[in-house]
Amino acid sequence: MLAKGARVTVTSRGTTPRTPQGDVIVVGGGVIGTAIAWRAARTGRTVTLIDPGGDDPGTSDKASLVAAGMLGPVSESVFGEQDLLNLNLHAIDRFPAFNQELEEAAGKSTGLRTEGTLAVAYDSGDLAALDRLTSFRHSIGLAAERLDARQCRRLEPFLAPSTRGGVLAAGDLSVDNRRYLAALRAAAAAAGVRTVRGTATKVLEGTVRLTAPGGSGTGESTLTARHIVIAAGHATRALDGVPEEVRGAIRPVKGQILRLRHPAGIPHILTHTVRAIVQGHDLYFVPREDGELVVGATQEERDDRDVTAGAVHDLLRDATTAVPAVSELVFAEASAGLRPGTSDNGPILGPVFGSGDGTDGNASRIIAAGHFRNGILLSAVTADAVAALLDGDKPHQAWAPFHPGRFQKIREITA
Amino acid sequence: MLAKGARVTVTSRGTTPRTPQGDVIVVGGGVIGTAIAWRAARTGRTVTLIDPGGDDPGTSDKASLVAAGMLGPVSESVFGEQDLLNLNLHAIDRFPAFNQELEEAAGKSTGLRTEGTLAVAYDSGDLAALDRLTSFRHSIGLAAERLDARQCRRLEPFLAPSTRGGVLAAGDLSVDNRRYLAALRAAAAAAGVRTVRGTATKVLEGTVRLTAPGGSGTGESTLTARHIVIAAGHATRALDGVPEEVRGAIRPVKGQILRLRHPAGIPHILTHTVRAIVQGHDLYFVPREDGELVVGATQEERDDRDVTAGAVHDLLRDATTAVPAVSELVFAEASAGLRPGTSDNGPILGPVFGSGDGTDGNASRIIAAGHFRNGILLSAVTADAVAALLDGDKPHQAWAPFHPGRFQKIREITA
Numbered sequence: 001m002l003a004k005g006a007r008v009t010v011t012s013r014g015t016t017p018r019t020p021q022g023d024v025i026v027v028g029g030g031v032i033g034t035a036i037a038w039r040a041a042r043t044g045r046t047v048t049l050i051d052p053g054g055d056d057p058g059t060s061d062k063a064s065l066v067a068a069g070m071l072g073p074v075s076e077s078v079f080g081e082q083d084l085l086n087l088n089l090h091a092i093d094r095f096p097a098f099n100q101e102l103e104e105a106a107g108k109s110t111g112l113r114t115e116g117t118l119a120v121a122y123d124s125g126d127l128a129a130l131d132r133l134t135s136f137r138h139s140i141g142l143a144a145e146r147l148d149a150r151q152c153r154r155l156e157p158f159l160a161p162s163t164r165g166g167v168l169a170a171g172d173l174s175v176d177n178r179r180y181l182a183a184l185r186a187a188a189a190a191a192g193v194r195t196v197r198g199t200a201t202k203v204l205e206g207t208v209r210l211t212a213p214g215g216s217g218t219g220e221s222t223l224t225a226r227h228i229v230i231a232a233g234h235a236t237r238a239l240d241g242v243p244e245e246v247r248g249a250i251r252p253v254k255g256q257i258l259r260l261r262h263p264a265g266i267p268h269i270l271t272h273t274v275r276a277i278v279q280g281h282d283l284y285f286v287p288r289e290d291g292e293l294v295v296g297a298t299q300e301e302r303d304d305r306d307v308t309a310g311a312v313h314d315l316l317r318d319a320t321t322a323v324p325a326v327s328e329l330v331f332a333e334a335s336a337g338l339r340p341g342t343s344d345n346g347p348i349l350g351p352v353f354g355s356g357d358g359t360d361g362n363a364s365r366i367i368a369a370g371h372f373r374n375g376i377l378l379s380a381v382t383a384d385a386v387a388a389l390l391d392g393d394k395p396h397q398a399w400a401p402f403h404p405g406r407f408q409k410i411r412e413i414t415a
Numbered sequence: 416m417l418a419k420g421a422r423v424t425v426t427s428r429g430t431t432p433r434t435p436q437g438d439v440i441v442v443g444g445g446v447i448g449t450a451i452a453w454r455a456a457r458t459g460r461t462v463t464l465i466d467p468g469g470d471d472p473g474t475s476d477k478a479s480l481v482a483a484g485m486l487g488p489v490s491e492s493v494f495g496e497q498d499l500l501n502l503n504l505h506a507i508d509r510f511p512a513f514n515q516e517l518e519e520a521a522g523k524s525t526g527l528r529t530e531g532t533l534a535v536a537y538d539s540g541d542l543a544a545l546d547r548l549t550s551f552r553h554s555i556g557l558a559a560e561r562l563d564a565r566q567c568r569r570l571e572p573f574l575a576p577s578t579r580g581g582v583l584a585a586g587d588l589s590v591d592n593r594r595y596l597a598a599l600r601a602a603a604a605a606a607g608v609r610t611v612r613g614t615a616t617k618v619l620e621g622t623v624r625l626t627a628p629g630g631s632g633t634g635e636s637t638l639t640a641r642h643i644v645i646a647a648g649h650a651t652r653a654l655d656g657v658p659e660e661v662r663g664a665i666r667p668v669k670g671q672i673l674r675l676r677h678p679a680g681i682p683h684i685l686t687h688t689v690r691a692i693v694q695g696h697d698l699y700f701v702p703r704e705d706g707e708l709v710v711g712a713t714q715e716e717r718d719d720r721d722v723t724a725g726a727v728h729d730l731l732r733d734a735t736t737a738v739p740a741v742s743e744l745v746f747a748e749a750s751a752g753l754r755p756g757t758s759d760n761g762p763i764l765g766p767v768f769g770s771g772d773g774t775d776g777n778a779s780r781i782i783a784a785g786h787f788r789n790g791i792l793l794s795a796v797t798a799d800a801v802a803a804l805l806d807g808d809k810p811h812q813a814w815a816p817f818h819p820g821r822f823q824k825i826r827e828i829t830a
């Protein structure tokens with residue numbers, strides 16, 4: 001265990017302190033970075049969080065703000081990815097207790113909903129896929145109830161009459177992603193985390209260089225600490241000092257998403273998280289108790305943040321096909337974010353040792369990035385895992401396949 | 416001619432001045448009110464403009480901010496309305512000189528475009544309608560050139576291949592509605608118009624009662640002037656002191672509209688104003704030189720300002736049907752406004768004398784409202800007409816059918 005209570009200090013440009021002056025610096029103010037900072041601080045560590053800032057989903061770079069907050073361990077994308085599925089199952093087990101502790105520490109609700117996910121089908125091909133999903137969920141011990149069309153529409157009366165059937169996954173959860181991030185921030189602040197506004201540009205052993213917001217170049221500074229945790233999402237690929245093979249493995253995957261609202265006097269049209277495949281497009285609806293209904297999302301291998309007319313059109317077309325009453329809702333927001341994808345779709349968690357860097361045995365650089373579509377689901381167990389690493393312990397075994405060293409191995413094999 | 420140079424004064428609540436202390440108060444800060452205020456001030460009058468304020472199209476009540484800025488005298492809605500067509504023809508003749516004077520006075524461009532309107536058809540029924548429109552335009556001396564599909568796509572290469580043919584109306588204009596309002600404000604300010612932030616609640620002979628922004632009730636005040644011009648758009652129906660039959664004749668017609676933007680590197684996909692009927696829906700595209708493309712608009716007999724998922728979907732569906740490349744544009748804004756419609760679709764312009772009100776021979780209350788879909792087109796000739804009334808002259812004869820007294824007659828006939 002390292003000395004606790006030491007202060008992280010800011011030094012002016014050019015003066016490199018010889019000894020670490022603080023405990024932990026976390027680079028990245030999204031749900032991953034903020035959860036890590038909170039958990040590290042509540043054990044008594046001195047923690048500084050470097051956050052580029054901004055809560056406007058139109059300009060902030062945080063995928064957390066654009067997300068929907070669906071928490072289901074099984075999705076199309078992990079169906080065949082056993083390691084990721086194991087990790088997601090570990091995460092969904094952990095989430096409720098973590099969330100409860102968070103709400104208490106923050107004094108805020110995260111909008112957790114426990115009604116589960118109803119996946120619906122519109123043709124026989126989709127129905128067959130749902131049957132495979134049901135069997136699979138049963139095989140791994142998860143609840144899944146096959147429902148006919150009538151049962152689906154009894155649960156969700158506004159589903160289109162063309163609904164053929166569905167599966168109710170009763171164990172799935174959802175939170176309001178923005179309230180969840182707000183709660184993490186409040187809890188982190190209450191635990192003593194100091195937030196520094198700025199963008200990290202380089203991460204060395206014990207040192208982070210950053211520029212102040214606005215990036216005029218004159219606002220550069222250096223922070224030092226014994227441990228540095230890199231949780232900068234897709235921006236990790238632009239961070240000097242992160243090993244090349246890790247930077248190269250991170251790919252931004254653009255997602256566009258809509259936020260609708262029920263106008264006064266219209267009852268909420270959905271209660272469950274609803275997933276549907278409409279004309280080949282995977283679509284989801286996440287309802288909130290405050291009347292918001294999130295509809296998402298595109299998956300595009302692009303790194304711009306433009307909301308496009310085509311994506312808004314396609315999402316609304318598919319949404320009104322699946323749930324026609326969506327037409328009556330208020331169109332509150334369309335936004336785009338960049339998910340931190342990786343070359344194997346798995347997150348990256350563990351110590352990194354870049355070529356040419358020495359380690360002093362006590363100092364560490366830890367990466368916790370690449371959470372792709374599962375950032376909120378994985379935030380709790382990521383914070384646990386980083387806390388373990390900081391204490392010199394091993395993270396939960398579900399994390400073993402997601403060590404950053406795997407990309408170096410891939411590089412060596414393919415070289 | 417009245418005394419010029421007298422000041423309009425604000426008195427505290429409850430103190431009613433006995434004599435008018437100013438020249439002109441204009442109620443309403445949209446394009447109609449601001450154009451009237453500018454033209455009245457530039458002849459030397461002391462003018463106060465009462466404007467509820469706000470330039471955010473999401474919260475401001477001004478239809479001007481939500482509009483597209485199309486300036487065509489002939490549209491579906493005036494095809495059979497001869498009086499309104501005559502007025503619109505008068506307005507389109509007047510507009511360019513007025514606009515030029517405005518740009519010089521304001522030192523700002525209004526974004527006037529002169530490429531004209533291309534109306535396109537997708538089936539034989541629409542084509543026949545376009546032929547009727549062509550003949551009609553010719554019969555009233557307006558330019559109209561019938562084009563086959565190849566010619567349409569030569570003018571606008573991004574039109575859908577299914578375009579059957581079209582008509583080019585070379586004399587139609589467009590302006591950027593927001594820049595036009597900004598120019599009117601600048602010109603009004605330069606001419607000495609004083610703007611008071613507030614919402615008029617009651618208009619009496621020589622007196623306007625208003626509440627300060629926020630409407631706490633404690634911010635009430637009274638303004639006095641010899642002439643009061645009511646140009647409050649659809650809100651005129653809520654204004655105490657306006658004759659009941661006029662208030663009852665005004666109906667808000669909700670319109671929802673989209674603003675798209677060309678991303679960097681994509682050439683502008685349209686040059687002309689394009690009108691299309693897609694599956695029975697009348698649709699228009701108004702391109703701006705700065706890369707904005709306005710797509711509108713719904714017409715709904717509702718008085719809420721909600722942007723709905725259904726309207727956004729329908730506009731994008733029809734727009735991508737007519738011009739598929741619209742999908743590639745950035746979705747910049749969706750907004751909703753309330754057009755000031757009337758029971759006969761015509762504007763209302765002239766002095767009003769409510770029952771029970773005395774007139775002193777010199778004072779006047781003039782109404783200039785109900786401009787429905789033609790506010791920007793009619794703004795120049797409305798300002799001219801009000802200037803004439805203030806001088807004791809008659810407005811242009813095209814205004815004769817639009818006297819507010821017509822609603823009293825309708826009332827008597829139907830009583």
